[in-house]
Amino acid sequence: xxxxxxxxxEMSVQEAETVTLSCTYDTSESNxxxxxxxxxxxxxxxxVIRQEAxxxxxxxENRFSVNFQKAAKSFSLKISDSQLGxxxxxxxxxxxxxxxxxxxxxFGKGTKLSVIP
Amino acid sequence: ETGVTQTPRHLVMGMTNKxxxxxxxxxxxxxxxxxxxxxxxxxxLMFVYNFKEQTENNSVPSRFSPECPxxxxxxxxxxxxxxEDSALYLCASSQDRTNSYEQYFGPGTRLTxx
Numbered sequence: 001x002x003x004x005x006x007x008x009x010e011m012s013v014q015e016a017e018t019v020t021l022s023c024t025y026d027t028s029e030s031n032x033x034x035x036x037x038x039x040x041x042x043x044x045x046x047x048v049i050r051q052e053a054x055x056x057x058x059x060x061e062n063r064f065s066v067n068f069q070k071a072a073k074s075f076s077l078k079i080s081d082s083q084l085g086x087x088x089x090x091x092x093x094x095x096x097x098x099x100x101x102x103x104x105x106x107f108g109k110g111t112k113l114s115v116i117p
Numbered sequence: 118e119t120g121v122t123q124t125p126r127h128l129v130m131g132m133t134n135k136x137x138x139x140x141x142x143x144x145x146x147x148x149x150x151x152x153x154x155x156x157x158x159x160x161x162l163m164f165v166y167n168f169k170e171q172t173e174n175n176s177v178p179s180r181f182s183p184e185c186p187x188x189x190x191x192x193x194x195x196x197x198x199x200x201e202d203s204a205l206y207l208c209a210s211s212q213d214r215t216n217s218y219e220q221y222f223g224p225g226t227r228l229t230x231x
Binding site: 004009037042043044045046047050091104105106107108109110 | 207221
């Protein structure tokens, strides 16, 4: 079974600073996708960034970037110039083909990020 | 807000009650999902529907009964729940089950079982 581990239950960062959230995963497959989802307090979960495992280049979306280390099975999220609106739970997720035309999305337990003014 | 809506947003029910959660997506997707989100636990996939057909049931107790009348609507019927079923229930949709790499989530229903 695939597992996704987020070792930091809670983190905080000063506004305008940079923070890195860690994620590791376990798989024996070579083709898969990785995601970071953001769930603000009492708001909907939204996709922040995704990475295809076959791509060596790290994905970037504005202030959000990832450090994808395939050999180490590590997928960290870096948030630059942190803003108060970045306060949220962040979930790392792993998507892999599970057979019969289906994909299985597995989530980590989440990291609660607080941006401090 | 995304194109996935859920009602009600909050629900308190007794263990002998029967209630239903509703999810609607306005994205033209064909796959819909129910997840359970409990504190300090990863999201748990409960059910998957692809083109109105249930394709996955992850060993969910029978007191949870899903229904998908069409690709835009998904229900979760609840009866004789237990206090440990209290959680945030999230609905999500994707283009279809073979293209589920981007799932769009609803705001969730916060369920409390008393």
